[in-house]
Structures are given as C-alpha cells and as structure tokens.
Amino acid sequence: MTGAEFVPLSLTPLLIGVFAAVACALPGNFLVLRRQALIGDAISHVVLPGIVVAFLVTGVVAAVPMLLGAAAAAVVAVVMIEAIRRLGNIEPGAAMGLTFTTLFAAGVLLLEQSDTSGVHLDVEHALYGNLESLIWLDAMGWESLFDPVALAELPVELFRVAAALVGVSGFLWVCWRPLVVSTFDEGFAQTMGMRTNVIGMALVIVAAIAAVAAFDAVGSIIVIAMFICPPAAARLMTNRLSTQIAWSVGFAVLSAVLGYILAGYGPLWIGFDNAVSAAGMIATVSGVILALTALWGPCRKRLGAPAV
Amino acid sequence: MLWDALTLGLGYNATLVTIGAALLGVAAGVTGTFLYLRKRALVSDAISHATLPGVALAFIVMVLLGGDGRSLPALLLGAAVSSWIGLMCVNWLTARTRLAEDAAIGAVLSVFFGFGIVLLTVIQTMNAGRAAGLEGFLLGSTAGMLFNDAVVIAVGGAVTLALVFVLRRPMGLVAFDPEFSAASGVNVGRVDLAIMGLALAVTVVGLKVVGLVLIVAMLIIPPVTARFWTDRTDHMAMISGLCGGLAAWVGAALSATAPALPTGPIIVLTSFAIFVVSLLLAPERGMLAVGLHHRRFQRRVHMRQGLLALAQGQPIYERFTLKLLRRAGLAHADGVATEDGKARAAKALRDEKRWELVRADQAFESAAVQYDGLREIETVLTVDQIAEIDRRMGGPTGVMP
Numbered sequence: 089m090t091g092a093e094f095v096p097l098s099l100t101p102l103l104i105g106v107f108a109a110v111a112c113a114l115p116g117n118f119l120v121l122r123r124q125a126l127i128g129d130a131i132s133h134v135v136l137p138g139i140v141v142a143f144l145v146t147g148v149v150a151a152v153p154m155l156l157g158a159a160a161a162a163v164v165a166v167v168m169i170e171a172i173r174r175l176g177n178i179e180p181g182a183a184m185g186l187t188f189t190t191l192f193a194a195g196v197l198l199l200e201q202s203d204t205s206g207v208h209l210d211v212e213h214a215l216y217g218n219l220e221s222l223i224w225l226d227a228m229g230w231e232s233l234f235d236p237v238a239l240a241e242l243p244v245e246l247f248r249v250a251a252a253l254v255g256v257s258g259f260l261w262v263c264w265r266p267l268v269v270s271t272f273d274e275g276f277a278q279t280m281g282m283r284t285n286v287i288g289m290a291l292v293i294v295a296a297i298a299a300v301a302a303f304d305a306v307g308s309i310i311v312i313a314m315f316i317c318p319p320a321a322a323r324l325m326t327n328r329l330s331t332q333i334a335w336s337v338g339f340a341v342l343s344a345v346l347g348y349i350l351a352g353y354g355p356l357w358i359g360f361d362n363a364v365s366a367a368g369m370i371a372t373v374s375g376v377i378l379a380l381t382a383l384w385g386p387c388r389k390r391l392g393a394p395a396v
Numbered sequence: 397m398l399w400d401a402l403t404l405g406l407g408y409n410a411t412l413v414t415i416g417a418a419l420l421g422v423a424a425g426v427t428g429t430f431l432y433l434r435k436r437a438l439v440s441d442a443i444s445h446a447t448l449p450g451v452a453l454a455f456i457v458m459v460l461l462g463g464d465g466r467s468l469p470a471l472l473l474g475a476a477v478s479s480w481i482g483l484m485c486v487n488w489l490t491a492r493t494r495l496a497e498d499a500a501i502g503a504v505l506s507v508f509f510g511f512g513i514v515l516l517t518v519i520q521t522m523n524a525g526r527a528a529g530l531e532g533f534l535l536g537s538t539a540g541m542l543f544n545d546a547v548v549i550a551v552g553g554a555v556t557l558a559l560v561f562v563l564r565r566p567m568g569l570v571a572f573d574p575e576f577s578a579a580s581g582v583n584v585g586r587v588d589l590a591i592m593g594l595a596l597a598v599t600v601v602g603l604k605v606v607g608l609v610l611i612v613a614m615l616i617i618p619p620v621t622a623r624f625w626t627d628r629t630d631h632m633a634m635i636s637g638l639c640g641g642l643a644a645w646v647g648a649a650l651s652a653t654a655p656a657l658p659t660g661p662i663i664v665l666t667s668f669a670i671f672v673v674s675l676l677l678a679p680e681r682g683m684l685a686v687g688l689h690h691r692r693f694q695r696r697v698h699m700r701q702g703l704l705a706l707a708q709g710q711p712i713y714e715r716f717t718l719k720l721l722r723r724a725g726l727a728h729a730d731g732v733a734t735e736d737g738k739a740r741a742a743k744a745l746r747d748e749k750r751w752e753l754v755r756a757d758q759a760f761e762s763a764a765v766q767y768d769g770l771r772e773i774e775t776v777l778t779v780d781q782i783a784e785i786d787r788r789m790g791g792p793t794g795v796m797p
Binding site: 124175178182184197201323362382387 | 489496
C-alpha cells in the first residue's frame with residue numbers, strides 16, 4: 089500500500105479511532121476501579137437525547153452545541169439516577185437501567201418526531217458510528233502532511249477527538265492525586281478535605297466529553313467497549329495504577345489499529361471484496377484482548393478475598 | 397382515535413401488535429421482578445446486547461443453506477444461543493477474575509454488540525435487499541408483524557410465565573437470602589441461572605417488538621414500580637406484570653395512532669410515566685407519603701419539645717414550635733402557656749419522669765426498648781403498671797418551712 093492511498097483513505101480514520109479509544113480508556117480506568125463501569129454505559133446511551141435536543145434547539149449539527157448537549161444530558165442522567173436512588177430507595181443498578189433506557193427512548197422518539205432527514209443524524213449512525221467515512225480527500229500522499237492547504241481540509245472530527253484526548257489527559261494530570269485517593273479510599277479522601285462528590289461528578293463529565301467526541305466516530309455502544317475493555321484488561325495485568333493506565337492505553341491503541349486494519353483489509357485477505365464495520369471490529373478486538381488477559385493475565389485472580 | 401386504539405379498533409395489524417406487546421409486557425414484568433430482587437437488573441442489558449451476533453449468524457447460516465433468512469423462530473434461536481454465551485461470559489468473568497460484575501457486564505455487552513455490527517455489515521454486503529429486516533432488532537419494528545410472530549411471542553411469553561410460576565419459591569428465596577437458601581439445600585447457582593435464563597427468554601421473545609436496546613427497560617421499570625406498592629414477592633410479581641402489560645398495551649395503542657411514534661420508545665416512556673406516578677403517590681414508599689410522614693413526625697417532635705420547655709419554664713425560641721403550640725391553644729403569642737397548655741405540659745413532664753423510671757428498671761425492659769422520646773406511655777404500659785410507676789415516683793410534697 090502506498091502513501092498516496094493510505095494517507096487520504098486510512099490515516100485520518102485510524103488516527104480518530106486511536107484518539108477516541110485512548111480518550112475513552114483513560115477515564116475508563118477510574119470508572120472500572122470505582123465499580124462505576126456502567127456509568128460509561130449510561131452516558132453513551134444518553135448522549136443520543138443530548139445531541140438530539142442540542143440539534144433541535146440550535147437547528148444545526150455543530151460541535152459545540154452537541155458537546156454541550158451531550159454533557160448536559162450526562163449530568164441530567166447522573167442527577168436523575170441519584171434522585172431515583174435516594175427518593176425511591178432503589179438499588180443503583182436498577183436506577184441506572186431505568187434512567188438510561190428512558191432517556192434513550194426519549195431520544196429515539198425525538199429523533200423520529202423531528203425533521204432530521206436532511207442532516208447526518210439517525211439512530212443507526214448513533215449506535216454504531218461511521219468511522220470509514222471520515223476520509224481526507226485533499227491529501228495526495230505523505231507530503232500532504234506538510235501542505236497547509238490540504239491540512240486545512242482535514243475532517244473536523246479529528247480535531248474534536250484530539251481536543252477531547254488533550255482535555256481528558258489534562259484533567260487526569262491536574263486532578264491525579266484527589267482522583268486516585270478518592271477512588272481507592274473515599275473516607276480517607278474526605279478526611280483529607282477533598283470534595284469527593286465533586287471529583288466523582290467531574291470524572292463523569294470528563295467521561296461524557298470523551299464519549300461524545302468518540303460518539304461521532306465510533307457510535308454510542310462501542311464507546312462502552314473503549315471505556316471498559318482496555319482498562320479491564322489492564323486491570324488483569326498489573327497491581328499498580330500507573331502501570332495499569334499505561335497498559336490500558338497500549339491496549340486501546342492496539343485494538344483501534346488492529347481493529348481498523350482487520351475491518352478494512354481482513355475480508356480482502358480471506359476472499360471477500362467488501363470491508364466490514366471498523367467500529368464493530370475495534371470493539372471485537374478489544375474483547376479478544378480482554379479474553380486473552382482474563383485467561384492468562386498475570387494478575388487475573390482476586391487477591392485476598394475469597395471468590396464469590 | 398386513541399380510544400379506538402386502546403379497544404383494538406384500529407385494524408388487524410395494530411390489534412396484533414397491541415396484544416402481542418401486552419403479553420410481552422406481562423411476561424417481562426413478572427420475570428424482571430426476580431432479576432430486580434436479586435439485584436442483578438443490569439445483567440439483562442448484557443443479555444439483550446449479546447443477542448445481536450446470534451441473530452446475524454443465524455441469518456447468515458440460513459442464507460448459506462439456501463433459505464430466505466427471515467424465519468423468526470430461527471433468528472430467535474440464534475439470539476438465545478449467543479446471549480446465553482454472553483451470560484456465561486459475564487458469570488465466568490465475575491467468578492474467575494478480579495473484575496467486578498459491572499465491568500463484566502459492560503465488556504460483554506459492548507464486545508458482543510460490536511461483533512454483531514461487524515456481522516451486520518457482512519450481511520449488508522452479502523445481499524443488501526433482504527437484510528433490511530435485521531435492523532428492526534435494534535429498536536424493534538412492529539410495522540410488519542405477522543400472525544406467526546405474534547404466536548411466537550404469545551407462546552414464548554406463556555411458557556416463561558408458567559416457568560416463573562413453577563420456580564417462584566426457590567427464586568424468591570435465593571433473591572432474599574442466598575446463604576440461607578444454600579444452607580437449606582437449594583442450589584443457588586442453578587436458581588440464579590434459572591432467573592437469568594427466564595430473563596433471557598423474555599429478551600429474545602421481545603426483540604422483535606421493542607428491540608434489544610429497550611427490552612431492558614421492560615425488564616427493569618415494572619418491577620421497580622411494583623416495589624413501591626407492596627412488600628410481598630408474589631404481589632410484587634403480579635403488580636409488576638400488570639404494570640408491564642398496561643404500559644405495553646397503552647404504549648402500543650398510542651404508537652398506532654400516529655406514524656412517527658415508534659412502538660418501543662413509546663412503551664418505555666409509558667412505563668416510565670407509571671413509575672413516576674408510583675414514585676410520587678404510592679402509599680408508604682411514595683414521595684408524597686414519605687413527605688407527609690416526615691412532616692407529621694417533625695410536628696410531634698416540636699410539640700413534645702415545646703411542652704417540655706413550657707413545663708420547665710424555659711423560653712421557646714424556635715418559631716415553628718411556638719406556632720404549633722399557639723395553634724393548638726397551648727401557648728400565647730409571647731410564649732406563655734395557657735391553662736390548657738400548663739396542664740398538657742405538666743403531663744408531658746410527668747410522662748418523661750415515668751419513662752425515666754421505666755428505662756432504669758430491668759423489669760420493664762420490653763417496654764423500655766419502645767422509648768423514642770415521642771411515644772405516649774399509655775400505649776406501652778397498662779393502667780396498673782403506670783399506677784405502680786406513679787407510686788414509686790411519689791406525689792408532690794410541700795417544703796418544710
């Protein structure tokens with residue numbers, strides 16, 4: 089494969105996939121450790137109504153309103169889960185399931201009711217994304233990377249996902265200590281004077297930002313794979329948090345690259361002539377990685393506690 | 397129009413959809429009860445997403461064998477097999493690795509769903525025209541429901557309900573106290589599998605109507621709603637089935653009245669509306685009842701404290717207490733007790749002293765545990781016992797000059 093083919097057709101989707109995977113995997117580490125992995129599930133479902141409402145309010149498909157809408161929907165969902173849990177005295181899992189299915193249903197209904205036929209917004213797209221279409225038509229080859237005219241035509245999603253990645257990394261960098269302490273020992277964090285619920289909320293919002301940026305490229309349900317699978321696999325490899333995060337980033341990059349290549353070229357190798365869904369393949373590869381670590385990872389067993 | 401829909405007057409297809417959905421709603425509500433009581437409601441999310449690769453594989457196999465690929469029972473069989481594998485993966489990850497159940501659920505649902513989407517794109521390239529029906533499994537499609545489909549749903553729902561009825565005792569036992577049921581010889585693992593298996597059956601049967609993303613709601617929302625109304629498992633299962641059936645009936649009817657009202661989401665939103673009504677209005681557990689109860693308790697505390705303060709001649713600064721006392725005619729606006737108030741206050745102080753003696757005496761232990769600062773002593777002790785306490789306490793005596 090030459091640069092003239094690779095750069096316009098595969099470079100940007102590949103980069104977007106990698107950035108999205110890493111941006112989701114980073115907060116995912118903390119969600120998995122806090123046993124809030126399914127918050128990622130809930131967020132990625134409620135992103136849909138958030139985006140639809142943002143579209144209905146502004147009338148355009150633009151990055152900023154969509155991002156705000158999705159983040160607002162995530163906050164609404166978290167508040168609703170807490171409210172239902174406290175007011176109704178309902179166990180958290182059920183409160184979560186109740187909330188996100190309702191909001192998702194509302195999103196689907198709004199989408200069906202409003203006239204969104206002219207814009208790039210539909211349920212299937214929301215569920216499984218469209219990574220392959222994010223191509224860079226103006227590129228002629230590797231040399232285009234230094235051509236400002238061609239660079240100006242890069243798909244806007246690339247910048248959005250890259251910005252999300254920078255934002256997520258920045259959040260982890262700035263809030264590292266309170267985040268770690270409150271994740272492992274919430275009571276201790278409180279006695280240290282940390283506002284643990286603010287930290288928890290901030291983590292959820294950051295996860296929502298990562299989710300909505302990735303949502304565009306990989307669709308809402310595969311975002312969950314990126315939130316959970318690489319961190320969970322990394323959790324089975326090590327007992328140190330920083331090492332775990334490094335592993336999870338590695339796994340995320342590996343699943344994005346391998347998944348994209350397998351989806352794009354795998355079918356050609358075994359004799360089919362059409363590519364399959366890259367987003368789906370990325371999720372599948374991350375699942376295979378998790379399965380491998382669950383079978384042979386060095387730290388796969390529970391320490392101390394008896395197996396329940 | 398809506399009335400026509402509710403009474404099945406909107407034609408053959410709408411009638412079929414409404415009845416099918418209602419049956420499914422009942423089955424899902426009853427089955428979900430045990431899932432919820434076992435605190436594993438979200439496992440249904442993993443189960444439902446894990447159906448997708450099975451549906452797609454079944455379709456591919458049928459087409460490769462030269463068939464049409466759209467036989468509903470075969471697709472549902474595929475769905476059942478793959479979601480069973482998904483369920484086993486969740487159980488295995490939770491039991492054999494250090495991952496918590498939520499991570500296992502999330503991993504399984506996303507990976508299976510992703511793989512299902514890969515298979516869907518394979519199908520699209522195989523023969524684009526005939527695959528159109530499979531997208532309906534994502535969000536449900538009732539428009540093309542056939543009589544045979546309705547029969548599949550009805551039979552599946554009925555079998556599930558019968559199994560729930562047979563297994564209701566062990567399932568309830570395991571949901572409430574797994575250790576006790578293990579000690580009394582129930583195989584907890586197997587009963588858990590039965591609970592999950594029944595949820596799986598409902599999921600698979602309901603795929604066609606509400607789709608795999610929203611079937612979860614039919615398994616979770618009705619039991620949560622029913623929990624507000626009762627404390628008994630069997631009643632809860634029945635109420636839950638009723639809520640599920642009602643939501644599905646009304647939702648399906650509503651969606652039949654206009655073109656852009658997809659059945660699945662409308663059913664879920666109807667179900668949520670019933671939940672909200674229950675959250676607000678249910679007796680004892682509803683927000684209104686809890687709020688009223690809290691208010692009543694608050695009044696009693698303030699009243700009691702106010703009376704004790706009056707009896708001991710302490711000034712009352714708390715506005716709410718003063719308001720309550722004044723409204724009951726026990727105190728004047730400046731906080732001075734009325735005649736009535738003096739009598740009630742003396743009684744309150746006397747009761748407090750009686751309680752003090754009761755709580756100090758081992759012989760009254762069973763009565764003493766009921767002391768919470770508010771309870772009237774007459775509701776705990778007999779007249780004779782109170783007389784005995786009063787005798788020990790002694791009457792007022794004068795001071796020798």
